[in-house]
Amino acid sequence: MIETSARLLQLLSLLQLKRDWTSGELAQRLEVSTRTVRTDVGKLRSLGYPVEARPGVAGGYRLAAGSAMPPLVLDDDEAVAVAVGLGAAARASLGAGETALTALAKLEQVMPARLRRRVEAVREATSVVPGGDPALDLEVLGAVAAAIRAGERLRFGYTSWDGAESSRHTEPHRVVAWGARWYLLAWDLDRVDWGVFRVDRITPKPPTGARFRPREIPEEAVLRHVVSRVGRATWRYRATILVHASAEDVVARIGSPLEVEEVGPDRCRLEVGSDDPDRLALWVTQLGTDVEVLEGEELAAAFDRLAERLRRAARVRTSR
Template sequence: MLTTSSRLLRLLTLLQGRRDWSGRGLSEALSVDVRTIRRDIDRLRELGYRIDASAGQGGGYRLGAGPNLPPVLLSDSEAVTVMLALRAAANSMAGMDASIASLIAKLENLLPTRLQPQLRAVNAVAHVLPAPGALAEIEALALIATACRDRRRLRMRYSDRQQRETRREVEPLQLILAGRRWYLIAWDRRREDWRSFRIDRISEPELLPTQFEPRMLPEPPAAFIAKAMASAPSRYSLRLRLAARYDDLVDSVPGWCGLLEPLDDESCTLRVGAETLPGLATALLFIGHEFELIDDPPWRAELEALLANVARPIAAPARRDHA
C-alpha cells in the first residue's frame, strides 16, 4: 500500500494526465476508498493546488488553473521525451534559444540520478541539423495562435517568394507545422478566399478586436496545406506518372513531396517542385514508388547526373579494407 505522500503524488499525476476524474475512478486507480480520495483532495488544496469538484454520484474532480504554475509530475519516459522535444523545437522557431537552454538546464538539474546516464547518452550522439532559411518567430506564432483560438481578425504584412509585400486582413483558422515550417490557414477578406501563409514571411501581426464566425474549410487542413505547397511556383518542377491507384498511394507518398491526383483507374500523377535541383532530387527519392516522367524539362540531364552520383557508388561493389 502506498504511503500518504506517495499516494498524493500519484493522485496529482492522475489529475494532471486527464481533464476529468470521478471519485470512484480515482479510488479504483489508487486502490483506496472514496472517503480517502476526498481527504487527499483536501490535502492537495491546502498545498495550493486548485481542484474543482462537481456534485453527483461519486463526485467528480478536475485540476483547475491557479495563479501560479504548479509542479508538473513526469514519468521517466515523459521526462526524456520532453528533453528531446525541446531540442527539436528549437529548430522550428526563432527566438527560443535562450528560453529552451534555460528550461533544459532546469530539467537536467531536476531529473533523477537514474536518468542522467540516458540523457547524457542522447546528448552525446543526437544532433539536430539547422533548418535552412528563416524560421518563425515565437512571438508572432503565439499572437497568431491567440487569434485562431479567440476567433479574432488579424492584420499583417506578408512577403511572397519574390519579396513583394502586401497588407492583409484575415480570419485565421489554424496553424500547421509542415516539416520545419509553420503555416497559417486563413480566410483572406480582400481576396474572399482561403489562403495559406508562411509564418516566417509574416511581419507586424496585429490582433484586431473584431471577432468572426469561423468559415468551413472545404477540406482537411493538412490536405489544404499539402496542395498549397505543391501548387506554389517552384524554380524546378516535374509531373510524374505513378502506375498505381490513388487509394493505394495516398497514405504512402509523403504529402510534402508534391500534389498527388488520380489520372485514371490504374495510375496517378504527382506534381513535384523545389527551389533547387538537390531539393527536387530529395523529393523524388522519398516518393517510394516507381514513376515515369511526363515532362521533359531542359535541365533533365543535370538531374540525371545528380541522381547518378548517388546511384553509382551504391551499385558498385563494396570495397573491403584489408588489415
C-alpha cells in the same frame, strides 16, 4: 487562513500531485479543519472534478479520472516544462497539430512574466542541429494560434518566396503542418479570397481586437486548399511525374495530402514541387518505384545530377 478560492486551487493542486490524501493531511497542508476540507471537496465536485472519498478512520480523498477533462493547476516548474515541451514539439514538427499550438498559446497567455523569462532562458540556451528549413519563431506561431482561437482578425507583414513584402489583413482559420513547415489558411480581406501563408514568413502586427465569425469550411477542404495553393504560389519549381505504381500505393507512401490522379491499374500522375529541385529529386526517389518526368525541366536536370553523383559513388567503391 487563505481565501476560499485560493484554497480550492491549492487543494486541487495537492490532489493532482498525489493519488491519495487523508483528511488530516489535507487539513494540515491547507491549515484548516477536516470539516472545511469536506466542504471544499464538495465544491470541487460541483465544478466537475471527480474527487473520490475513501471511507474509514483514516479516510481520505483521491482525484479520479473523469469523463471530461477539467482544468489543471500547474506549479511554476510544471508550467515551464510544459511550455518548453510544446515548443520543442512545434520546432521538430512532431505532428502535434493545431491542438498543441492552441495549448501553447493558452499557456503563454496566462503565464506570469517571471515564468516567461524562464521559458525564454531555456530556449536561448538550447541548440538545434540546423536543417534545410528555416527556424520557426514560436512567438509568431503562438500569436497566430491565439488569433485563431479568439476569432480575432490578424494583421501581419508577409515576405513571399521571391522576397516581395506586403501587408495582409486576414481572418485566420487554421494552421496546417506539412513536413517541416507550417502554413496559415486565412481569409484575405483585401483580396476577398482564401490565402495560404508560410508561418516562418509572417511578421505579426499589434492585435486588432476586431472579432469575426469563422467561415464554414470542411477539414478535408482545408488540406486540399493548402496543398493546391502551396503548389501554385509557394513552390519555386514544379513538375508532373508519371509513377509506375497504383494510386493507392502512392498515396500510402507519400504520407501527405497531394492529389494523385489514377491513369491505370499500376500508373498514376502526380504534381510535385519544391524550392529546391535537387531535394525534390531525392524525395521522388523515396517512392521506391520507376517514375517518368512528364513536365519539369528542372526536375529532369536534377535527376541527371543525382544519377551522376551516384555513379561516381559506385565507381569509388568498386575501385578499392
